[in-house]
Amino acid sequence: MSLPRDPAILLSYINTQLRDFHSDLDELCLTLGLDKAALVRRLAEIGYVYDPAHNRFR
Secondary structure, X not given: OOOOOOHHHXXXXXXXXXXXXXXXXXXXXXXXXXXXXXXXXXXXXXXXXXXXXXXXXX
């Protein structure tokens, strides 16, 4: 799957997927075939970390 290149759009896309379709980040990555570590790194570059209690990047 091709993810949005723009970091803000990527953040919005991932958080929407987490909110609407996936119970946690592991499930999202497994379902969409994403490299979890790479995704976490990309969003960390713009100051966001995954919050499992709220199932979103904050």
